[in-house]
Amino acid sequence: MTIIKNIFAGIKKHKIPFILGFLAAVAFYFIVDAAMKPFSTSQYCGTNCHEMNTAYLSWELSVHGANSHGLQTQCIDCHLPPKSEYINHLVSKGLTGIKDSYVHHFGGEYDVEAIKKEVVEHFPSKRCLRCHNNLLGKPGSPGARTAHISAINDADKEGTRCVDCHENVGHERHSKLFSE
Numbered sequence: 001m002t003i004i005k006n007i008f009a010g011i012k013k014h015k016i017p018f019i020l021g022f023l024a025a026v027a028f029y030f031i032v033d034a035a036m037k038p039f040s041t042s043q044y045c046g047t048n049c050h051e052m053n054t055a056y057l058s059w060e061l062s063v064h065g066a067n068s069h070g071l072q073t074q075c076i077d078c079h080l081p082p083k084s085e086y087i088n089h090l091v092s093k094g095l096t097g098i099k100d101s102y103v104h105h106f107g108g109e110y111d112v113e114a115i116k117k118e119v120v121e122h123f124p125s126k127r128c129l130r131c132h133n134n135l136l137g138k139p140g141s142p143g144a145r146t147a148h149i150s151a152i153n154d155a156d157k158e159g160t161r162c163v164d165c166h167e168n169v170g171h172e173r174h175s176k177l178f179s180e
């Protein structure tokens with residue numbers, strides 16, 4: 001209790017610096033957010049370097065790029081931690097950016113199949129569950145229901161992760177566009 005009292009006494013004594021510090025923190029948040037915006041669109045992520053070409057085109061054709069409800073899921077919704085985990089989101093965005101740009105400049109040939117495998121191996125189900133948060137509450141086939149009960153109870157166990165069964169939901173790879 002005395003610690004809290006001391007903190008409040010400190011704030012009272014240094015009112016102006018405290019308010020300025022607080023405002024600076026708020027301003028910093030909005031500036032970082034605004035600065036990041038142009039680099040967070042699917043257009044930016046998907047069209048800026050040739051490595052992303054198949055990912056972008058196959059996303060546009062997938063159920064998350066275009067569907068009958070006119071709802072679109074963006075690259076960052078699936079490939080980064082959500083913005084509600086702000087620090088996690090920022091750090092992942094930074095690290096992914098650095099890694100991607102390193103591979104772009106110094107990496108060898110871009111191997112879609114190898115990277116795809118790596119993405120699948122590390123894809124957390126909670127990214128999907130953030131939106132698909134009522135899988136058991138809707139009518140569906142009994143098979144899907146059983147699968148989804150284990151997918152929810154055993155999220156991230158191999159075999160019951162969302163992408164183990166729904167690998168192609170983010171990228172429609174069966175299109176003629178991608179068969180050579």
Ligand code: HEC
Pocket residue numbers: 042043045046051052054055056059064073074075076077078079112115116119120123163167168169170171173
């Ligand atoms: C619904 C979730 C989802 C969305 C939205 C999504 N992805 Fe993916 N992405 C995945 C999954 C799952 C994989 C691994 C399976 C696969 O490659 O099909 C993947 C694989 C990838 C890969 C590695 C394979 C490759 O094609 O090179 C890249 C790069 C990628 N995504 C980029 C993007 C970009 C860029 C966007 C937006 C234009 C996007 N993703 C949108 C889920 C998603």
Ligand code: HEC
Pocket residue numbers: 063064067068069071072073074077078127128129130131132162163166169170
């Ligand atoms: C940002 C929200 C969001 C995220 C994240 C997301 N989805 Fe979706 N998903 C949607 C929307 C919106 C639709 C389209 C609904 C429709 O048109 O029926 C959809 C459609 C689907 C469908 C097709 C449903 C059908 O009726 O054909 C499947 C399967 C699916 N998502 C699985 C996944 C999986 C697996 C992940 C994680 C890799 C994921 N989704 C991530 C929002 C999301």
Ligand code: HEC
Pocket residue numbers: 125128129132135139140141143144147148151152159160161162163164165166
């Ligand atoms: C063991 C396999 C399996 C796992 C794991 C799995 N699903 Fe499914 N899912 C199915 C089957 C089977 C269907 C019904 C057939 C279809 O539409 O493809 C289905 C259908 C769906 C649909 C379409 C709506 C419906 O019920 O028909 C969505 C959305 C979906 N799954 C999301 C997810 C999400 C999100 C996860 C991870 C939490 C997940 N699934 C994990 C097998 C699975």
